Amino acid sequence: MQIVTRLSPFTYVMRPVHPLLPSTFALLVLFGFFLPIAFAYYASTDIHLPSPSVDHLEHKQLVSVVVAGATGDLAAKYLWVAMFRLAFEAAANSNQVYRFYAGATISLEEGREWQQTFFDDVFAQRVCGDSDGISLVQRRCRTFLEDQFKPSVRYIPLRSEVQYRDLGDILQQQLQSGSSEVGRIVYLAIPPQFFLQSCALVHRYLRPQSLKTAPNPFFRVVVEKPFGRDLESAHELATRLRQIYDDKELYVMDHYAGKPVVQALRRYFQLNAAALHPIWNTQHIQDVHIEMTETATLENRVNYFDSTGIIRDVMLNHLQFLLGVIASPSFDPEVYAESAQSSKVARVLHTAQLRFIKGLKWLQQQSSLFVAQYNEYAAHYQQETGRNHGTSDHFTATAAMVELTNSLEEWKNTSFHIAAAKATAKRLLEVTVTFRNNVFPFDKNQPCIFKVIIQQALNTDTRQSHRIKWSCDVRKVLPYLRLPENWEYLQFSDQRVITPKQPSPHSEDVNQWNLGDERSAYDVLMREVAAGATEHFADLDEVETAWALWTPIVLAAEVRLNLGGDANFHVAIKQPQVVQAYYPAGTSPWKQPYARLKDVGNFPGVKEEL
Missing domain, CATH: 3.40.50.720 (NAD(P)-binding Rossmann-like Domain)
Structure with a gap:
């Protein structure tokens, strides 16, 4: 026998009845024969349970x-x-x-x-x-x-x-x-x-x-987000908002904070803060690479995107946020003490994030910024605006990659690569942390890599599209890593990959009902707003500091240049630090530019295939 058990407002499961309960059911049948009949009748009709009127709020x-x-x-x-x-x-x-x-x-x-x-x-x-x-x-x-x-x-x-x-x-x-x-x-x-x-x-x-x-x-x-168009507008907006709202009243949301893998990653770092902190620094980490690509073009979105570009739309907001998350194991692990209040944790985390963002620098070295536009954008621009799009006087970056460094002592010799593109061959959002050789005593010629896959192609199995994984078996060095709630090892014998838990065929959870659409990031973050939790939201100081870093990058990307080249691919260097190119939709925007420039050594740290 099974009964319905409520796990949450959206999830119910069928659970086995305890062996001693049949006698209770016998009594119910004996003294209330019509009770199960009435219950079954209710389940098959449109009779509603009584519910309070929305106007009857005296006790609510x-x-x-x-x-x-x-x-x-x-x-x-x-x-x-x-x-x-x-x-x-x-x-x-x-x-x-x-x-x-x-x-x-x-x-x-x-x-x-x-x-x-x-x-x-x-x-x-x-x-x-x-x-x-x-x-x-x-x-x-x-x-x-x-x-x-x-x-x-x-x-x-x-x-x-x-x-x-x-x-x-x-x-x-x-x-x-x-x-x-x-x-x-x-x-x-x-x-x-x-x-x-x-x-x-x-x-x-x-x-x-x-x-x-x-x-x-x-x-x-x-x-x-986005919050402002540049440092000046962001500062003006932040100054005015500080005058009318206090920190507990304003929630600057980045919906990436509510993505399931991001939530799990933050929890993973929190649970393992003491273990990861000693190796999460420039002595052990060579490079951090964050990449977001989408297959969709900007058709029917040109009016918005043309004045924004990929750097404002994605990199400054979402990928900058992810960079702060991936750096968090370098923060003082005491912030995650179980006895700490959530409000205190949020304050300390915001202070640490602000310090990390202030340390980020774009050194404007040769070819440290790559921007590109997919070829078909011109037709989409003309179709939506009614104006001709000439390469001689108009360029909007639909792909970009930038190399950053950090002046903080704990990060001074680590490179940070941030990349984003529209109209590419695949949908992907991932973070890659490459450790230096000899950090882990496994293969001295092959560095260990920590990779987080946040999303992949639509309708992909979550065990493929949602992953936190190590390329090497770190149990000898980090033997007691804890897993976030509702995550498990893909293979318990090989604990390099963790994924969201899947219901077992022999588990009582196999009969669960999940009502409606899958949970979105907004479900998660609106619950945080309702609870007054600020940990997953940016504060105005972080927003302004990020704009101080990214405004020179945005301005460099928007400088116009007359490009030349063949029909499918053009590349030119308009400033020593900026490479500008075109790419056909549905292809990698940085494969060919890197191939042409690698002989000159102008693209440090960038892989041909990301």
């Missing part, structure tokens, strides 16, 4: 969530699923209830129409699973969706100061019902150029007021 702790940009692509793809799961989890595990205010620039009538069409059966399947052969658990999910979540979402036009003020009045009026508002979250899913204006209006009109029922309501504003 209310959290108000404003999503600005609620009808955009980011919100449609990730945010509303994350918001549903946040509310569903709170309803199951706490006394909190969420109300959502969907803000956008469309009219009230258009917004209501969007609300009716967006939260449809497709959305229900995304959050509760397929409707075919629907289970009792899925019915409960759909009951929550229909009876609580949908009525809790209200569309509000948010385009002008008057409309922000009106929303503030609406938020205040809801408290007259006697509910206790414990806090507000504002997510700005809007273009970066509107951050400053929107943040000022949010501060002016949407701050919660202290009441007797909630004397210190929290206030959290989420903005997502």
